[in-house]
Amino acid sequence: MRIALFGYGKMGKMIEKIASERGHDIVARIDVDTPKIDFSNMDVAIDFSMPDAAFANISNCFEHGIPVISGTTGWLKDFDKAVTLCREKEGAFIYASNFSLGVNIFFELNAYLAKMMKNLDQYDVAMEEIHHTQKLDAPSGTAITLAEGIIKNSNYDTWKLGQGDGKEIGITSKRIESVPGTHTVAYNSAVDSIEIKHTAHNRQGFALGAVTAAEWIVGKKGVFTMKDVLNLG
Structure with a gap:
């Protein structure tokens, strides 16, 4: 080819x-x-x-x-x-915002988890993405895709960079030298937390x-x- x-x-x-x-x-x-x-x-x-x-x-x-x-x-x-x-x-x-085969499986897990959490109002969702300092955009395209997957399958309306509020999914972006890409989706309540996470080890x-x-x-x-x-x- x-x-x-x-x-x-x-x-x-x-x-x-x-x-x-x-x-x-x-x-x-x-x-x-x-x-x-x-x-x-x-x-x-x-x-x-x-x-x-x-x-x-x-x-x-x-x-x-x-x-x-x-x-x-x-x-x-x-x-x-x-x-x-x-x-x-x-x-x-x-x-694709991310072509990693593992991340694309992670997208599907994220959407499925959002469906399961949809009617559990005691949980608030939050996201974090960490990338190398050369990455220009924030939040990452992968984080946006994850947020859109949650919105499509839940009662959330939108996402925002920073702290979320009510129907907003908050996304925290961090830039740390030599980090290829880490994405975490967390559902937090007063009694426990549920997290899914993907960590890239290299490009x-x-x-x-x-x-x-x-x-x-x-x-x-x-x-x-x-x-x-x-x-x-």
């Missing part, structure tokens, strides 16, 4: 390593100063670029018939436009998930999620 990498930072380099180990070819490494892009020899694009570049990268791929795996966060104001363009061009698209899980999604999407048309890739639905 011929893979183009949009964004060649730490994640891009990790994806390159894993993709090469799995027998794939990296045919383009595209960063902010890359000149004209040749789309003719790509089978799939994996985008881990900057938030202000992601939508343009994704759109250009759809215009040239290239399936896209997007792991960039912070650009989602344009997500609906990307989905619309993908469908107009009969393309293929997967966006390899994110990169492996992105390459797995790229392998899965080639030859397909439509807008998918990691639930489709992992057959979790």
Whole structure:
């Protein structure tokens, strides 16, 4: 499989390593100063670029018939436009706030737990996410996805960064050197607490998930999620 990498930072380099180990070819490494892009020899694009570049990268791929795996966060104001363009061009698209296979299982556990806790008003939910100091956005895209999973399956209406109140899910964000990513969802009452937690030990899980999604999407048309890739639905 011929893979183009949009964004060649730490994640891009990790994806390159894993993709090469799995027998794939990296045919383009595209960063902010890359000149004209040749789309003719790509089978799939994996985008881990900057938030202000992601939508343009994704759109250009759809215009040239290239399936896209997007792991960039912070650009989602344009997500609906990307989905619309993908469908107009009969393309293929997967966006995930986190491609780790373990995190995507964690998403499903989170949604299931929210359903069970829905009518237990004595519990208040709170979330914490911890990442390395180079992470620019807060809360993390993964934390937002977790919050949305709770909102969809509970009586909460929204989330906010900081202390929650009533129908708001509070999300605490911490930035600590060399932490790949830790997410905790806690339901607290006066008598006990229930917690689920995912701890990433390194970036390899994110990169492996992105390459797995790229392998899965080639030859397909439509807008998918990691639930489709992992057959979790």
